[in-house]
Amino acid sequence: xxxxxxxxxxxxxxxxxxxxxxxxxxxxxxxxxxxxxxxxxxxxxxxxxxxxxxxxxxxxxxxxxxxxxxxxxxxxxxxxxxxxxxxxxxxxxxxxxxxxxxxxxxx
Amino acid sequence: xxxxxxxxxxxxxxxxxxxxxxxxxxxxxxxxxxxxxxxxxxxxxxxxxxxxxxxxxxxxxxxxxxxxxxxxxxxxxxxxxxxxxxxxxxxxxxxxxxxxxxxxxxxxxxxxxxxxxxxx
Numbered sequence: 419x420x421x422x423x424x425x426x427x428x429x430x431x432x433x434x435x436x437x438x439x440x441x442x443x444x445x446x447x448x449x450x451x452x453x454x455x456x457x458x459x460x461x462x463x464x465x466x467x468x469x470x471x472x473x474x475x476x477x478x479x480x481x482x483x484x485x486x487x488x489x490x491x492x493x494x495x496x497x498x499x500x501x502x503x504x505x506x507x508x509x510x511x512x513x514x515x516x517x518x519x520x521x522x523x524x525x
Numbered sequence: 526x527x528x529x530x531x532x533x534x535x536x537x538x539x540x541x542x543x544x545x546x547x548x549x550x551x552x553x554x555x556x557x558x559x560x561x562x563x564x565x566x567x568x569x570x571x572x573x574x575x576x577x578x579x580x581x582x583x584x585x586x587x588x589x590x591x592x593x594x595x596x597x598x599x600x601x602x603x604x605x606x607x608x609x610x611x612x613x614x615x616x617x618x619x620x621x622x623x624x625x626x627x628x629x630x631x632x633x634x635x636x637x638x639x640x641x642x643x644x645x
Contacts, residue, residue, distance in 0.1 A: 419587075451631055453570070460620055460635040461570065472633065504570050508630045513586055514560065514572035 420509035422517035429523045436492040438520045440505030443486060450488035451506040452481060454499075455519075461504060465490060492522075500524045527551040529559075529621050529636035536642045537611050544607040545639045547621030554602035555579040558624035560632055561595065561606045565617040575624065576604055584628075611643045 422442045430436035440450060450468050453461035463472050465481035468488065478493045488507075492499055505517040532546040547559060561573040574585035576595040583595045594607040604621055619639045622632035 449631075453632070460638050461622075461632075462635070463631065463633050466625065466631045466633070506570075506630075506632075512628065512630065513584065514575075514630050514632075516562075516570040516572060519569040 420507075420515050422505055422507060422515055424503075424505060424517040424520045426518070427521045427523065429525060430492075430495045432497060432524055433494055436495045436499070436522055436524075438490045438492075438503050438505075438522065440488040440490075440507075440517045441486055442488075442507060442515075442517075445486050445488055445507060446484045448483075448507045450481065450483045452479075452488075452490045453504045453506065455502045455504065456500075464503075495522075495524055497524050527623065527634045529623060529634055531619075531621060531636040531639045534640040534642070536644065538645055539612055539643055541611050541643075542607060542609045543611060543641050544605055545619050545621075545641070547604045547606070547636050549578075549602045549604070549623070552623070554597075555599055557626075558628055559597070559604040560622045560624060561593075561604075562620045562622060562632070563615075563617050564620070564638075565614070568617075573606070573619075575628070578602075578604065608641075611641075613643050616641065616643045 452465040455461040468483040504519045528550045530548045555578045558575045560575040563571045573589045597604045621636040623634045625631035625633040
């Protein structure tokens, strides 16, 4: 079955750039999405179709996807960005697949 | 504005069933697919399946096929997810989420989640 791999944790200093990766076989041939989830809250879509931001998502959130890796980049990271981030794509049967999630710590 | 409001927390014994509702508002229910996603305590997101609000077609993760039933009531703009033969590993938060457009597999709006606890 298709799998997506994320690092369990990433740390970043305030104001710096955070990069969170998501790896999967030929992931670049698919569209990747990213969701932000803060403690006790439902996930929020922050990037879809590799690079698009939904209305209301700050410009500091951006995405890319090539080869086997999709990347979520947060520029000028703020304390409010501390959260779990989940990548998502789909398998050959058009079933949704999530990565294991990455905890972003801003310190 | 688009809203998905889920039913309240449930406590069930092993072997029982649970049915969670997801009431949609702010959009045309029959024009969109609703997904269901589970999150075990301290774990990541796990996709369960989706139901088409218009024709009630469904698609399931192989893990949940046969033990999960997805239904919808068009007149009430509500989707339902039922899990049977509950076991302790089914404990977690269950979310419904709308698909951005038909089956784009992009989950753009989420419900608040329903905690299901399975315990004897």
